[in-house]
Amino acid sequence: MKKILPFIESETSGKSYKTHKYCFDGIDMPNLIYDDNQELTFKKYGETEKLSSTRPLLEKAKEIQKFSKPIFRFFLDGSRRTYKVDDMAYDNRVYPVIAGQIGVGCCERDDKGNLKNKLVEHQLVLSLPENASKDNKKDLFFNNLVEKVNENEFLKSRNLKFHKILDYQDKQLQVGEKYENLGIAKIQDEMVEQEKKIVSFLAQKNLLNEDAFLLKDGSLEYKTMKTGDFKDLSIIKSNYKCVVGVSKSFNPEKCSDKRGQSNAKKIAELGLYHRTPAYMFESFVARGKKGTVKFAIWYVRIRDAKYTSSPFEGIIKVEKILVSEDEQEYGLDSREIDMISAHLINERNPVCYGKDNRWANHLYPVFLTESFIKSKYLSNQYFINLF
Amino acid sequence: MNNVIGKVAATEKNPTTIDDFYFWTSKNMILSPFDVIKVNHINESITFGVIEEISHITDTASYLTSYISNDFGDLSIKPNTQRIGMNYVRAKVIGNTKNIYIPLRDGEAVNLANAIEIKQALGLDKIKNPLVCGYLEMYESAGEDKKVSLPIHFNSDFLIGPEGAHLNISGISGLASKTSYAMFLLKSIQHKYLNHEDETNSDVAFVLLNVKGKDLLAIDEPNNELTKSDYEIYDNLGLDDKPFSNTKYFYPYSDNSISNTYANKREIESQLELDKAYKYKYIFEWDKDNLDLLFSNVDDPTQTMDSIINYIISEQGNFGNIRNWEQFRNEVDEHCKPGSSKDKEITVSSWRKFKRIVNKSTKNNPIFAPRASEQDREVRMQNAIKSIRKNDVFVVDIAKLDEGLQSFVFGDVMRAVYDLKLGQFEDVDEKDIPSKIIIFIDELNKYASSDVPKNSPILKQLIDIAERGRSLGIVLFSAEQFKSVIHDRVKGNCSTHAFGRTNEIEISKSDYRFVPSVYKNMMTRLKQGEYIIQNPIFRSLLNVKFPKPLYKQFK
Numbered sequence: 001m002k003k004i005l006p007f008i009e010s011e012t013s014g015k016s017y018k019t020h021k022y023c024f025d026g027i028d029m030p031n032l033i034y035d036d037n038q039e040l041t042f043k044k045y046g047e048t049e050k051l052s053s054t055r056p057l058l059e060k061a062k063e064i065q066k067f068s069k070p071i072f073r074f075f076l077d078g079s080r081r082t083y084k085v086d087d088m089a090y091d092n093r094v095y096p097v098i099a100g101q102i103g104v105g106c107c108e109r110d111d112k113g114n115l116k117n118k119l120v121e122h123q124l125v126l127s128l129p130e131n132a133s134k135d136n137k138k139d140l141f142f143n144n145l146v147e148k149v150n151e152n153e154f155l156k157s158r159n160l161k162f163h164k165i166l167d168y169q170d171k172q173l174q175v176g177e178k179y180e181n182l183g184i185a186k187i188q189d190e191m192v193e194q195e196k197k198i199v200s201f202l203a204q205k206n207l208l209n210e211d212a213f214l215l216k217d218g219s220l221e222y223k224t225m226k227t228g229d230f231k232d233l234s235i236i237k238s239n240y241k242c243v244v245g246v247s248k249s250f251n252p253e254k255c256s257d258k259r260g261q262s263n264a265k266k267i268a269e270l271g272l273y274h275r276t277p278a279y280m281f282e283s284f285v286a287r288g289k290k291g292t293v294k295f296a297i298w299y300v301r302i303r304d305a306k307y308t309s310s311p312f313e314g315i316i317k318v319e320k321i322l323v324s325e326d327e328q329e330y331g332l333d334s335r336e337i338d339m340i341s342a343h344l345i346n347e348r349n350p351v352c353y354g355k356d357n358r359w360a361n362h363l364y365p366v367f368l369t370e371s372f373i374k375s376k377y378l379s380n381q382y383f384i385n386l387f
Numbered sequence: 388m389n390n391v392i393g394k395v396a397a398t399e400k401n402p403t404t405i406d407d408f409y410f411w412t413s414k415n416m417i418l419s420p421f422d423v424i425k426v427n428h429i430n431e432s433i434t435f436g437v438i439e440e441i442s443h444i445t446d447t448a449s450y451l452t453s454y455i456s457n458d459f460g461d462l463s464i465k466p467n468t469q470r471i472g473m474n475y476v477r478a479k480v481i482g483n484t485k486n487i488y489i490p491l492r493d494g495e496a497v498n499l500a501n502a503i504e505i506k507q508a509l510g511l512d513k514i515k516n517p518l519v520c521g522y523l524e525m526y527e528s529a530g531e532d533k534k535v536s537l538p539i540h541f542n543s544d545f546l547i548g549p550e551g552a553h554l555n556i557s558g559i560s561g562l563a564s565k566t567s568y569a570m571f572l573l574k575s576i577q578h579k580y581l582n583h584e585d586e587t588n589s590d591v592a593f594v595l596l597n598v599k600g601k602d603l604l605a606i607d608e609p610n611n612e613l614t615k616s617d618y619e620i621y622d623n624l625g626l627d628d629k630p631f632s633n634t635k636y637f638y639p640y641s642d643n644s645i646s647n648t649y650a651n652k653r654e655i656e657s658q659l660e661l662d663k664a665y666k667y668k669y670i671f672e673w674d675k676d677n678l679d680l681l682f683s684n685v686d687d688p689t690q691t692m693d694s695i696i697n698y699i700i701s702e703q704g705n706f707g708n709i710r711n712w713e714q715f716r717n718e719v720d721e722h723c724k725p726g727s728s729k730d731k732e733i734t735v736s737s738w739r740k741f742k743r744i745v746n747k748s749t750k751n752n753p754i755f756a757p758r759a760s761e762q763d764r765e766v767r768m769q770n771a772i773k774s775i776r777k778n779d780v781f782v783v784d785i786a787k788l789d790e791g792l793q794s795f796v797f798g799d800v801m802r803a804v805y806d807l808k809l810g811q812f813e814d815v816d817e818k819d820i821p822s823k824i825i826i827f828i829d830e831l832n833k834y835a836s837s838d839v840p841k842n843s844p845i846l847k848q849l850i851d852i853a854e855r856g857r858s859l860g861i862v863l864f865s866a867e868q869f870k871s872v873i874h875d876r877v878k879g880n881c882s883t884h885a886f887g888r889t890n891e892i893e894i895s896k897s898d899y900r901f902v903p904s905v906y907k908n909m910m911t912r913l914k915q916g917e918y919i920i921q922n923p924i925f926r927s928l929l930n931v932k933f934p935k936p937l938y939k940q941f942k
């Protein structure tokens with residue numbers, strides 16, 4: 001029984017160097033530290049009221065807790081774990097072979113506050129350079145390759161299947177650029193695709209409504225892709241009426257005011273249980289057939305700064321896609337923003353202090369969803385030794 | 388009925404082993420220690436386990452996390468999301484249907500068992516010579532459809548011989564109902580023999596010592612406080628609902644000035660009229676051989692008391708001519724006079740010590756009398772024991788006697804039973820002697836604690852019964868508050884142990900080292916009418932219950 005790499009080596013007519021296999025987690029990954037990747041300039045208000053200062057929401061949060069049920073019912077998170085499993089030579093160049101496990105999951109919270117799994121996707125993927133296919137029809141080639149790989153007795157006997165073999169671009173590398181990162185980015189894209197698929201599923205089943213929002217971990221700004229069923233956010237944005245994206249970590253330096261000055265200080269000094277005014281953000285990354293996608297973006301402080309180790313800890317960045325014409329024109333209704341923020345403030349407890357260093361920014365149901373997805377992963381040792 | 392309650396979890400730190408395993412279950416699933424669960428194992432076998440420990444965990448990393456989760460100590464916080472949490476349970480493997488004892492596999496479903504499976508699991512399904520010893524309730528809180536209640540049986544060969552004998556019951560007075568449990572077992576034994584359910588052709592008689600109030604002084608009269616549900620329990624256990632039969636009561640003789648019993652005159656008289664009560668007395672001429680029993684709690688390192696007793700029993704000096712206690716005391720007085728010592732080996736001061744102890748018990752107490760009149764239903768204890776026949780229940784009242792006299796009577800009863808079983812009484816036909824005689828004594832610590840002087844004749848007698856009684860057909864049912872103080876050779880020879888409610892200090896003693904810590908803690912919380920039983924035929928400790936007594940209770 002051949003393991004996977006010798007099989008791919010022969011199928012792609014490459015040369016495997018049988019290099020050291022390792023997991024990328026815990027290794028410095030440029031560009032992937034922050035959940036968001038937006039250059040924000042607050043030129044326009046993203047809400048109906050023109051707030052001149054931050055708004056305190058503790059009272060509202062208390063009132064909501066007393067008189068109504070939590071609005072967030074579904075929690076979505078995606079994560080991926082990537083591995084370098086080999087170096088493979090095609091012609092005179094040597095490319096890394098990247099493998100990954102993708103986990104995307106959605107949990108539902110019942111009325112008693114218990115979280116249950118709603119949907120989960122655990123996929124194994126491989127990322128090869130596009131010129132692993134020596135012919136022009138590379139899509140066909142990689143589709144065939146994954147089927148052949150899955151026919152492998154070695155995998156069959158373990159009841160495992162690879163979902164896809166992704167191809168990363170073979171191009172002249174810029175300074176600081178690495179093939180590894182190109183491969184990982186492909187796997188990241190695939191994960192995002194799965195996230196979008198789940199949102200689409202929930203929206204189509206009418207599970208998302210005014211009383212049942214979805215809270216998604218991380219930014220909602222999905223760049224437009226070349227392929228995939230959900231490649232264009234501008235087309236599928238109606239799925240996101242009741243979806244809120246919450247980023248734990250954001251780059252405060254990338255957020256500037258009208259005059260181009262950094263907003264970092266204002267955010268850092270945000271009062272406890274206050275929110276900033278919401279700003280409108282027009283994403284060109286997510287521009288699609290129906291034009292750009294607009295977002296309302298604001299920040300909420302959910303933990304007292306005196307307990308956190310940096311002023312940005314305890315602040316979450318909230319995004320909501322502006323779906324209707326009115327919203328795109330005038331911004332999101334300020335009452336809705338207050339309401340969402342108040343509900344988010346109510347999500348502050350319990351905390352995952354002691355389990356996750358990002359506890360101050362983490363929301364517990366999201367943390368649980370993340371833990372759940374990670375529990376589905378094959379162990380690193382096991383996975384690496386498939387190759 | 389879906390009985391799956393969780394799944395086996397084998398982790399790096401807590402693997403499943405031959406002996407035990409862990410499984411997780413919902414935090415709302417109510418289970419108790421001693422509940423039996425079943426798990427499918429390889430080769431289509433089923434492994435049974437008994438729950439030993441239940442823990443609840445959440446993903447809270449530390450107490451600090453919990454504090455922080457309430458906005459740094461705000462008591463009014465009610466979070467939207469419940470912390471993820473579950474219970475994990477440690478269970479001990481008690482058997483496998485195909486005797487496969489390799490560790491259970493991770494992820495196997497854990498099920499509640501039904502009554503038949505529970506019996507099989509605990510080894511209760513193929514018990515020979517069954518003798519009901521209580522009932523077991525399981526999954527009490529898991530819902531009516533899952534609740535299991537089933538009678539538990541000893542193999543009587545392991546309780547009253549010949550395979551194993553003697554029962555020891557321990558527990559705090561007033562909270563453990565030791566007497567009630569012993570009486571329940573005795574009732575069960577009498578029921579079995581009266582109804583000829585025993586296959587071994589043996590028969591049994593009982594000698595009970597009443598040590599507290601009027602506790603056992605009306606065991607043939609019904610308990611009017613029982614409710615319908617109490618009778619139903621007896622019915623389910625296969626026992627009749629009548630109190631003891633063939634009962635005879637033996638009261639220490641009292642006169643008008645001194646009463647030796649807590650029973651009132653009217654009660655005794657009505658029993659006398661019904662031919663079921665006697666008054667016992669001690670006559671010097673016949674009972675002087677038992678004088679040593681008066682000294683069972685007296686430290687006698689130089690054995691001078693022994694020498695004096697020998698002196699008297701061997702009828703040295705004038706002791707050969709003495710007929711009654713009065714003369715005996717006078718003779719002792721003689722020896723106490725200065726310069727009157729006829730025997731140089733025993734000093735006057737020893738005689739004086741002897742006199743003090745003898746006088747304390749025998750002087751002024753009407754049970755030490757010149758003669759016993761049969762017409763007035765007066766008997767000597769030894770003669771009474773000689774007359775015991777199969778299925779008889781003799782209750783000897785010693786409750787109101789002082790401690791020294793209690794020992795004296797108890798020692799005498801034991802000696803008489805021992806002599807009877809050894810065939811020492813020529814006037815008793817061997818075929819009339821019951822093949823088994825069960826003696827029940829409460830407060831065993833008075834006679835067999837590890838502090839009792841080594842030369843105590845009662846301790847020697849008890850050890851003898853504990854070690855040889857099984858083959859002779861003398862079975863000791865004993866009870867005490869704290870098992871840890873009982874002499875090792877006495878408790879060590881008991882085949883069956885019943886643990887009732889006890890306290891923290893007691894469970895920290897070495898006697899309880901073999902008991903899992905959760906069971907130990909349970910012992911401090913047991914309700915009245917609940918016992919933890921250890922018997923050689925049971926695969927593990929059992930938590931049994933028993934119904935309220937059928938005989939009259941005095942409050």
